[in-house]
Amino acid sequence: MTIQNDKVALIEYTLTNAEGETLDASSGNPLAYLHGHGNLIPGLEAELLGKKVGDKFTTIVPAALAYGERVDELVQTVSTQMFQGVDNLEVGMRFEAQSEQGMHSVEITAIEGDQVTVDGNHALAGMALTFEVEVVGLRDASDEEISHGHAHGAGGHHH
Incomplete structure (x- = not known):
């Protein structure tokens, strides 16, 4: 069996930036995801297509x-x-903001006097990411997982 649409894959991974700093890792708790449903960043999901249990690889995702x-x-x-009801604003705080495009998350990146700089970019935007991956499990998705669009159970989403 290989990873393809509507299969649940379990992966161990380590994510690093261009400087080699670890940004995230599964650390013995495999991530379960439903392939083909946009649950991973596109570049990593494309690299996983066709892999099987036991496959190990490193990929740089632009x-x-x-x-x-x-x-x-x-x-x-x-x-x-703009932050009425928040007593102590601090750099690093995240908020949900309404814009013409709908709700999105912003982070405070600077505070100077009564001016606050917020950034709506994802924290990893603009970065090439290196993933070291091992496929540790693979199974058919249930009808419920397919209809919900994500994996359930260990390493996946819990309802």
Whole structure:
């Protein structure tokens, strides 16, 4: 059996940046995902297609196939008045913001006086990401998993 659409794969992985710093790892808790349903970044999902249990590989996923390129327009400076009801604003805080494109997450990146800089880019946007991956499990997805669009159970989504 190989990884293909509507299969649940379990992977062990380590994610590093260009400097070799570990950004995330499964650390003995395999990630279960439903292939072909957009549960992974596109570049990693494409690399997993056709792999089987026991396969190990390293791949570098370019920013465009990971979390996208940084978009300068998603960095804005706004007044602290935009954060009514929040007593202590701090760099690193995340908020949900309403825009013309709907709700999206922003992070405070700077505070100067009554001006707050927020960034709506994903924290890993603009970065090429290196994944070391081992496929440790593979099975057919259940009808329920396919209809929900994600894996259930250990390493997957729990309802």
